[in-house]
Amino acid sequence: KQEVTQIPAALSVPEGENLVLNCSFTDSAIYNLQWFRQDPGKGLTSLLLIQSSQREQTSGRLNASLDKSSGRSTLYIAASQPGDSATYLCAVRGNQGGKLIFGQGTELSVKP
Amino acid sequence: KAGVTQTPRYLIKTRGQQVTLSCSPISGHRSVSWYQQTPGQGLQFLFEYFSETQRNKGNFPGRFSGRQFSNSRSEMNVSTLELGDSALYLCASSQQERRAGELFFGEGSRLTVL
Numbered sequence: 096k097q098e099v100t101q102i103p104a105a106l107s108v109p110e111g112e113n114l115v116l117n118c119s120f121t122d123s124a125i126y127n128l129q130w131f132r133q134d135p136g137k138g139l140t141s142l143l144l145i146q147s148s149q150r151e152q153t154s155g156r157l158n159a160s161l162d163k164s165s166g167r168s169t170l171y172i173a174a175s176q177p178g179d180s181a182t183y184l185c186a187v188r189g190n191q192g193g194k195l196i197f198g199q200g201t202e203l204s205v206k207p
Numbered sequence: 208k209a210g211v212t213q214t215p216r217y218l219i220k221t222r223g224q225q226v227t228l229s230c231s232p233i234s235g236h237r238s239v240s241w242y243q244q245t246p247g248q249g250l251q252f253l254f255e256y257f258s259e260t261q262r263n264k265g266n267f268p269g270r271f272s273g274r275q276f277s278n279s280r281s282e283m284n285v286s287t288l289e290l291g292d293s294a295l296y297l298c299a300s301s302q303q304e305r306r307a308g309e310l311f312f313g314e315g316s317r318l319t320v321l
Contacts, residue, residue, distance in 0.1 A: 129310065138211075138297055139312040184250070193263040194240065194252035195310065 097122045099187055101198035108175055109206050116170040116201045118185035123163045129195065130159050130170050131184045139184065142170070175205045209234065211300050211313035219319045225286040228316045232279050232300030239281040240310070241273060244295040253296075256281055285318075293320045 098121045108114055118128070127146045131139040143152045143159040145168070151160040158171040168185055182202045186195035212231040220226050232239050240255040240263075252265040256275035273283040279300075285292055295315045301308040 131312070136317075138213075138314040139299075141309055141311055144309040186250075193255055194265065195242075195250075196252075197242075197250040199249050 097125075097187060097189060097196045099185060099196050099198040101183075101185060101201050103201060104199065105202040105204075107204040107206065110175060110177060112175050112205075113171070113173050114175055114203075116172070116183050116185075116203070118168040118170070118198055120166045120168075120187050120196075122189070123166050124190050125163065125187045126190050128159075128161055128168050128185060128187045130157075130168075131186065133182045133184060133200070142183075172203075175203075177205050177207050179203060180205050211298055211311055213296075213298050213313035213316050215316060216314065217317050217319075219321060220288050221321050222288055222290060224288050225284060226288060226318060227282055227284045228296055228298075228318075230281045230283075230298030230300075230313060232281070232298075233311055236300035236302050236311075237279050238301045238308075239275055239279065240299050240301075241281070241283050242297045242299065243267075244297060244315070245293075250297070253283065288320045290320050293318060 100119045102117050129144045130142040133139050145152050145161045156173040161168045182200040184200045186197045188195050214229045238257045241253040242250050244250045254273050255263040259275045270286045275281045295317050297312050297315045299310040299312045301310050
């Protein structure tokens, strides 16, 4: 059974700092991994999608990497801003397609 | 291009009642899936539909059901509501030209059961 873990559960950093959010999964047989952002009381915003054949994806200040063999993904945020404050969720989809398995999220607070 | 639209955004029901939630996917997306989000359990998969057929179902009781229409719009229904059904219900759509495309979520329907 696939399990997804995100560490840390919460993180507070000063504005301008570069930071890394971690996501680990127990079954390396995944089809893809997706990172989302969720603001309080809102839905999920897709940030990056990494297919199983890819090592990383970049969008603006965000870079996500994937190491299937070790069951890990990281989301790197460069030059953090207060507007980056949100909960970040990673989710994996197995080789059969279908449902996403989510981690519990990392709540990020960027202080001005 | 409009995003995923969910209605209603907020609703309050009492135990024993039933509720129907609606989801309109992004234009051209044929796959719709539903998730339940609670503080204790996080995000859990309910079901997935593609071309009006249920392709996957999560581990929820039979009180939770759904369907998809020919225009790809989807509804989910929860009957005989329980207090524990209070949650944010999220709908997501994707293009399924490839089996596992990127998922785009709506703002959710927040259900409170009293």
